[in-house]
Amino acid sequence: MNTKFLPTLLASCIFAGSQAIAESQEDEDLFELSLEELISMEIPDVTSVSRKKQRLMDSAAAIYVITNEDLRRSGVTSIPEALRMVPGMQVAKLNANTWSISTRGFNYIFANKLLVLIDGRTVYSPLFSGVNWDVQDTMMEDIDRIEVIRGPGAALWGANAVNGVINVITKKAADTQGNLISAGAGTQEKAFGAYRHGGEFGETGFYRVYAKAFERDGQVDAEGKDTSDDWNMRRAGFKSEWKTTSDSEMTIQGDLYEGTTRPPLRLLDQSQALFPQLTNGFIVEGLSRDQRGGNLGAYWKRTLSETHDFSFRAIYDNYQNFDYRIAEKRDTVDFEFQHYYQFWGKHDLVWGLGYRTTWYEVENTPYMFLLEGKDSKKTELFSAFIQDDITLNDQWTFTLSSRFEHNSFTGYEVQPNARLTWKPTENRTFWTALSQAVKTPSISETALQTDGITIDDTSPVKYVIPIKGNPDLKSEKLTALEVGYREQFSNSFRLDITAFYNQYEDIIAYVDINQCPNGSSTFPLLSLQNLCSNTDPSLGFFEIPATLINGLDVRTYGMEVVADWQAKDWWKLQFNYSWLQVDAWPNKERTSILRVNEVIVEDLSASHTANIRSTMNLPNQWYFDFWVRYMDNLKNANIGANTSLDMRVAKKFGDGLEFSIVGQNLFRNHHREFYEPLSGMAPTETRESWYAQIRWQF
Template identity: 90%
Template sequence: MNTKFLPTLLATCIFASSQAIAESQEDDDLFELSLEELISMEIPDVTSVSRKKQRLMDSAAAIYVITNEDLRRSGVTSIPEALRMVPGMQVAKLNANTWSISTRGFNYIFANKLLVLIDGRTVYSPLFSGVNWDVQDTMMEDIDRIEVIRGPGAALWGANAVNGVINVITKKASDTQGNLLSAGAGTEEKAFGAYRHGGEFGETGFYRVYVKAFERDGQVDAKGKDTSDDWNMRRTGFKSEWKTTSDSEMTVQGDLYEGTTRPPLRLFDETQPLDPQKDNNFVVDGLSRDQRGGNLGAYWKRTLSETHDYSFRAIYDNYQNFDYRIAEKRDTVDFEFQHYYQFWGKHDLVWGLGYRTTWYEVKNTSYMYLLEGKDSKKTELFSAFIQDDITLNEQWTFTLSSRFEHNSFSGYEVQPNARLTWKPTENRTFWTALSRAVKTPSISETALQTDGITIAQIGLETYLLPIRGNPELKSEKLTALEFGYREQFGNSFRLDATAFYNQYEDIIAYVDISQCPGRPISPPQNFCSNTDINSRFFEIPTTLINGLDVKTYGLEIVADWQARDWWKLQFNYSWLQVDALPNRNRTSFLDANEKIVEDLSASHTANIRSTMNLPNQWYFDSWIRYMDNLKDAKVGASTSLDIRVAKKFGDGLEFSIVGQNLFRNHHREFSETLSGIAPTEIQESWYAQIRWQF
């Protein structure tokens, strides 16, 4: 697509729309609302900061909410794509089905410092403490909101909530009654569809059931040639809720899914000779990665008053991954009790207890296998948390909280937090927070050997880096200081700004070892550390240590402007600086780790979103994204444009056309060497969608 006319096109659309709207504002009921009513409609209450409902304006944290309206108007078709809206959140696609997602640094394919929840269900993998984003899904129409905390949330949510918490909250079954049918097709979104039905049972019960499926096309290489990283998934699920007594309610929900991705892999195949003159010695294409799983959860809550309730949650989760590199199966059972009580009029106390256990099975392959004596099939996590919100007076609130955990990897962990809020006026808030959080070691870091996956090319030389897990690893630790300011100006403008300074200790890094890996590799010959294969290929066995200390600091700004009753603009910008330093004698490996940590995150990111309600139920939405260059990934700065044009017919039928990544035909967003996944380039795409609610 020729993009040099896009600014003119957008300006023309905006001017023409404003003229038309001036003539016929009576066409939409929305225009009957005042600016104050419009802006207040879009400031939802949040629950992720304090585990209880509170106004976003009162929250002493850098929290951003993606609403259901944001999801619909943006045209995104997956949760990872939606997270691009969040200030400071760096979302980069490695290929058509693999993302690297992080905030405030440490962005790579195994990003492991974000805790992700879907209706209270923790979805991070104990294998690598990250998230398999390609199986985290539901009907986008059923998501009520996505609450994203940038910064530590460990005092309430636990280990691995180091740089943030992503909490996906779906709608109540009572809010999704009737039928909804959604279907579409396009250039990359080849075909997708979903159907949901909601109904009632008994005198107080509501339910919904849904089915969803999609098939997405693969991307292209740097020359524009098609690759095979396509993706298909099928999913079904339900949610039901009912009152058990006059003051108690019960929710039961579950999902089943299965699907296949074909990520292009970059692996050392010992059965194939190496050719120093070839650039694609290691690319293995067309291999399927099958995944399936399901979950079932029950949630019970008793509300005695507005200031007194308690609840219990039980969740079972199954995940199965059949990968060319490694096959993994795991079953997780998670229990949690929570009690909220206000006493003495000034103390809001929330406390709880939790237990999680995971049974896992790792099938050894030529590329990954459990170390001898490290074949434990079970991990456990015991936890307790407490938080006290103390109202000092009408303007000042002081919050103390902490979480206490015992896990199978690092033993006991304590993660405290202190927050202070000052509200000089109802629409102005200042806050500060001091927090400690930890990221515990994972199975892959302590008990797994990888061979032939990590391939680094430096100049004309190629290094194979087998990585041996280290059972002596300690937790990575964070001490974070944050300052925030939030204000509502009049009826049409809202500003939110956060500054932060993070100090990390004992960040895990890989270093070389002076012994051969457990399984020698051949041909052309068995070789060991620094052995010349054929003048360009070397193997250097490595292991993991707590080898780096890191500091990050930055600024995040969010501005929402209701420019007209029919036109809203949203802007956010973030600046990030990352400085790493080895915490022991420097080596070339520690220096390389330092460079990776510093250069895999963008220094500057920004979003501008425009939503316009036009006459006769037409809608025009646009979204411009900017991400600075990723030096270590050798990816330049990029700007992308998405647009959406929609028309509603009556109350229930909507037709839309969405264009994504429109500034360039294709471009690379990310690249790394640790996972064995080869990068592809993201293409410009279009799709059409029809949504019918009846």
């Protein structure tokens, strides 16, 4: 798409909108509000920082909230794409169905330092401590908000909440009554649709049921050719809530899903006969990956007063993955009790207990298998947490909290936190926090053998790195210092600034070993790496066996800035910018493999990222929105800095019918966002796309 006319187009739209609004007052419900009322509407209460409701302005953490209105006006169709709005959150597509998502460093396909929850349900995979983003979904219209904490949240939420917490919170069933139909189609969004119905039962009960499905086209390679990484998914679910007594309420909800992806993996088939789909020598590609699963959760809460309540949550989650690399199945049961009580007028105490167990089954393949001949594994997690918010006076609040856990990998872990908040005025807040957090080892890091990953896709000679799990791994540890400032100016401008310094110890790294997967010995290659002695150069590949150790220490520091400006009652601008610096060094004897790890850790995250979002409410219920985002170069992935533009034009008819056209990634026909050779993924490029959508609520 030719973008030379875009500045003129945007300026024309702004001028035309201002002229028309000066002459028309069609949206009376909007224009009756003052700027002060408008900006106040955009500051929601949050619950993720302290596990209780509090004003965002009062929160002693770097928290950002994506509202339901943000989701609708941005035109995003998935949770990962929505996270691009968050300052400091680096979201990059490896292909049409796979993302690398992290904040404050360590961004790659197996990013494992974020804890993600959907309505209190933890969705990280014990296989690699990360998230299968392609199965985390719901109706976007039913998401109330996404609260994102940048920085440690482990004191309340537990291990793996190291660099942040993403909490997806859906609307109450009482707020989704009636019917909603949404459907659309486009170039990459080939077809999608959703239906939701909400109703009442009994005197106090509400429910909703929904179903959705989509089919998305694949991305392209550097020459613009289709890479066949298409994706389809079907999902259905429900949510119901009712009062059990005058002071108690119950919520039950669940989901079922199934779908197929075609990740463009590049695996070396050493048998040359396992699959017929072989190209580029012995490279396997173009095979499907089927996934299905479901969850069921129950939540009960009793509220004795505004300052005293307790709750209990029980969740069951099932996930099944049928992959030619590894077939896996896991069942997770999660229980949690929480008690909140305010005493002596100055202490807000929250404490709780938790238990989680996961049964994990693996069907071994030539590419991945559990060590020691096992095909199943059970893990358990026992936890307790406590937090005390102490009000020192009208301006100062001091918070102490900690979480105590026992897990199946490293035993006992303690993760303390201390926060101090100073509010010299009602609209100005300064805060600081000192935290410790851990990332416990995963099944793939401790008990899995991985073979067949090629680390040089362009060379005629393939280098393959078999990775053997290490059961002696320790937890990765973080000590973090944060300082923040936020203020609301003149009822129309809000500023939020955070600076941080993180010190990591015992980061897991690759190191070469002297034993090949088949048990044979190795021989040195130029004293750099050890090659398997059974390697036959005539076959065109070399094996470099490796294992994992706690081999790196890392330091990260940076700054994040968020600014919201209600320029006019019909026009809002949002801006955020983040700067990140990452330094890594070996904490053991320096080897070539560890030097590679330094580069991976330091250069897989962008140093600078930025977002500008504009939303305009024009006359006659027309809406025009655009979103410009920038990501600095990724040195290790050999990807230059890139800027993308999304645009949305919408028209509402009455109260319930809306038609919109959305363009995404409009600055270039296609561009690469991420590439990490150790993932085994072939490089693909995100392409320019358009789709049209109709949404009818009645």
